[in-house]
Amino acid sequence: MKQAVPAGELKPPVTHIGIIGWTKTNLFDGVFNSILTLVTLFFLWKVVPPLFRWAFLDSAWHTTGQACREAAGACWSIISINYRFILFGFYPYEEQWRPLLAMLILFGLLFYSRNREHWKKSLAYAWIIGLFTMGLLMTGGILGLPPVESTQWGGLPLTLLLAVFGLTAAYPLGVMLALGRRSRMTGVKVLCVLYIELIRGVPLISLLFMSSIIFPLFLPEGVTFNKILRAQVAIILFTAAYIAEVIRGGLQGMARGQYEAAESMGLNYYQTMRLVILPQALKIVIPPTVSILISAFKDTSLVVIIALFDLLKTTQSVLSNPEWMGFSREAYVFVAILYFLGCFSMSNYSRRLEKELSKGD
Amino acid sequence: MNIEEKASKEPMIEFIDVHKWFGEFHVLQGIDLSVDRQERIVICGPSGSGKSTLIRCINRLEGHQRGRIVVDGIELTNNIKNIEKIRAEVGMVFQHFNLFPHLTIVENLSLGPIWVRRIPKKEAEETAMYYLEKVHIAEQARKYPGQLSGGQQQRVAIARSLCMNPKVMLFDEPTSALDPEMIKEVLDVMIELAQEGMTMIVVTHEMGFARSVAHRVLFMDFGKIVEGNTPEEFFKNPQHERTRLFLSQILH
Numbered sequence: 001m002k003q004a005v006p007a008g009e010l011k012p013p014v015t016h017i018g019i020i021g022w023t024k025t026n027l028f029d030g031v032f033n034s035i036l037t038l039v040t041l042f043f044l045w046k047v048v049p050p051l052f053r054w055a056f057l058d059s060a061w062h063t064t065g066q067a068c069r070e071a072a073g074a075c076w077s078i079i080s081i082n083y084r085f086i087l088f089g090f091y092p093y094e095e096q097w098r099p100l101l102a103m104l105i106l107f108g109l110l111f112y113s114r115n116r117e118h119w120k121k122s123l124a125y126a127w128i129i130g131l132f133t134m135g136l137l138m139t140g141g142i143l144g145l146p147p148v149e150s151t152q153w154g155g156l157p158l159t160l161l162l163a164v165f166g167l168t169a170a171y172p173l174g175v176m177l178a179l180g181r182r183s184r185m186t187g188v189k190v191l192c193v194l195y196i197e198l199i200r201g202v203p204l205i206s207l208l209f210m211s212s213i214i215f216p217l218f219l220p221e222g223v224t225f226n227k228i229l230r231a232q233v234a235i236i237l238f239t240a241a242y243i244a245e246v247i248r249g250g251l252q253g254m255a256r257g258q259y260e261a262a263e264s265m266g267l268n269y270y271q272t273m274r275l276v277i278l279p280q281a282l283k284i285v286i287p288p289t290v291s292i293l294i295s296a297f298k299d300t301s302l303v304v305i306i307a308l309f310d311l312l313k314t315t316q317s318v319l320s321n322p323e324w325m326g327f328s329r330e331a332y333v334f335v336a337i338l339y340f341l342g343c344f345s346m347s348n349y350s351r352r353l354e355k356e357l358s359k360g361d
Numbered sequence: 362m363n364i365e366e367k368a369s370k371e372p373m374i375e376f377i378d379v380h381k382w383f384g385e386f387h388v389l390q391g392i393d394l395s396v397d398r399q400e401r402i403v404i405c406g407p408s409g410s411g412k413s414t415l416i417r418c419i420n421r422l423e424g425h426q427r428g429r430i431v432v433d434g435i436e437l438t439n440n441i442k443n444i445e446k447i448r449a450e451v452g453m454v455f456q457h458f459n460l461f462p463h464l465t466i467v468e469n470l471s472l473g474p475i476w477v478r479r480i481p482k483k484e485a486e487e488t489a490m491y492y493l494e495k496v497h498i499a500e501q502a503r504k505y506p507g508q509l510s511g512g513q514q515q516r517v518a519i520a521r522s523l524c525m526n527p528k529v530m531l532f533d534e535p536t537s538a539l540d541p542e543m544i545k546e547v548l549d550v551m552i553e554l555a556q557e558g559m560t561m562i563v564v565t566h567e568m569g570f571a572r573s574v575a576h577r578v579l580f581m582d583f584g585k586i587v588e589g590n591t592p593e594e595f596f597k598n599p600q601h602e603r604t605r606l607f608l609s610q611i612l613h
Contacts (some may be wrong), residue, residue: 255459257455257457257459258459258461260422260453260455260459261453261455261459261460261461262461263422263448264420264422264448264451264452264453265448265449265452265453265472265473265477265521265522265525266445266446266448266449266473266477266525267472267473267476267477268441268445271476271477275472275476276461276472279463280461280462280463283463357463
């Protein structure tokens with residue numbers, strides 16, 4: 001007769017636990033998956049070592065363009081020598097600490113706002129003061145800061161400016177458009193539908209062209225609008241239309257009972273929307289909203305077509321310098337990393353927000 | 362007769378030849394009904410008979426198309442100010458509770474008082490706690506609706522309406538969405554409320570409840586009030602064939 005093993009001493013088979021178990025279930029689970037794993041490993045072996053050699057071992061980090069051409073690997077010198085122009089464009093060299101400080105204030109505020117416990121009235125004041133200070137730093141003209149024309153603004157501060165103001169203004173506008181589209185007042189509804197469909201029917205580029213070329217034609221002689229402002233308005237109007245449609249989806253997902261419960265206790269339309277419907281609807285649509293915000297952030301690079309020097313354009317300008325011609329790979333990798341950091345932190349932030357807000361479920 | 366006496370004599374709710382259509386469907390076909398102050402009415406009837414629509418007309422969640430409805434001396438018209446005034450005085454409890462899932466229990470309760478009655482937040486929360494005690498659920502005050510059982514949610518919903526200090530309470534099948542073991546806890550709260558003299562209109566099939574608290578039981582079918590009587594007479598001695606058939610079906 002076989003000796004029965006006491007339950008406590010019975011261990012799972014060695015092929016099901018630890019590294020072996022993991023490898024088996026995740027990498028070599030059947031013939032097809034095994035082949036996939038081997039093919040993937042082969043490509044990694046082909047790609048990673050040369051890439052690593054190009055980026056780190058054979059690369060030049062802080063040399064002249066001439067020396068770079070002799071190096072076999074990447075020429076990071078194009079970044080380390082030109083980073084101030086890439087980041088700040090034509091902003092006067094001695095004054096570049098000002099946009100830097102403005103960006104640091106922005107990052108600080110964004111970071112502080114991550115925590116929901118900090119969402120108080122004082123935070124709103126901090127943002128108002130912060131934005132005002134940033135504007136002051138960028139324009140100058142008082143407190144002994146030499147004035148800097150907005151035509152000289154460029155690089156990363158310009159990209160962030162267009163993105164941050166564009167998104168924060170487009171969001172509430174989008175909410176209003178979404179509510180308007182569902183309004184019982186026919187006039188409001190028709191206007192909102194027309195607006196949303198018209199804007200969604202044209203590419204952002206054409207809006208930018210219109211704001212920079214056609215719009216000034218309608219202005220009286222001698223009146224001009226700041227070019228950055230015009231691009232900013234185009235971005236806001238464009239993004240708002242997309243946000244409106246996403247939010248409308250969230251509003252349609254709300255159960256009828258929520259409206260009825262709010263109305264039956266005597267809340268008026270605005271209270272019902274603000275206190276009951278929007279907090280829930282906006283939460284549902286966080287993921288698609290963030291997708292729109294991320295693509296809007298990247299779309300700010302389209303302002304190059306109306307000759308604004310955003311981050312992408314300053315990078316291209318460096319590349320047109322004969323000394324650095326041909327090192328576009330390195331330059332674009334650098335810009336890509338900056339954009340990635342921006343987009344990735346946005347999606348990270350939204351995931352945190354979703355988690356915070358879904359505590360009740 | 363002084364004004365106060367007149368106000369107490371005047372019916373709380375009055376329907377005069379009320380008609381309503383959903384598209385082509387004639388859902389209310391000439392309702393005449395008068396509900397006195399402190400009166401408790403139970404409405405029953407087969408589904409689709411218009412009983413829910415009838416009580417939803419009282420706070421204008423549904424609009425009627427002919428006839429008059431007067432609530433607490435105010436006639437219901439399209440005047441949004443009047444509608445909001447009436448809604449603040451008329452509490453409603455729904456089949457599916459309709460608590461606000463993004464707010465805690467105590468926030469659910471204090472929302473109306475704070476924004477409609479303009480009561481300071483602290484005071485509103487004290488009132489909320491008072492009514493939560495009343496429905497025996499004060500210990501759940503800081504939780505979210507999703508963390509409560511159906512019976513608990515419905516008791517919270519009742520407390521939420523009571524926080525507005527309403528003159529009438531409407532109940533639209535308050536126990537139909539509940540598991541059997543939770544029905545009693547909700548009915549108990551409603552019975553306590555009845556004992557305090559609240560004016561109540563309850564759409565329900567809980568005939569035991571109707572027997573013990575209602576002053577009048579109404580039977581509705583095809584958009585009409587077929588008959589209405591005291592519970593004793595209604596159950597012992599139904600006048601109409603349809604009422605008898607309905608009662609035999611739900612009482613087995």
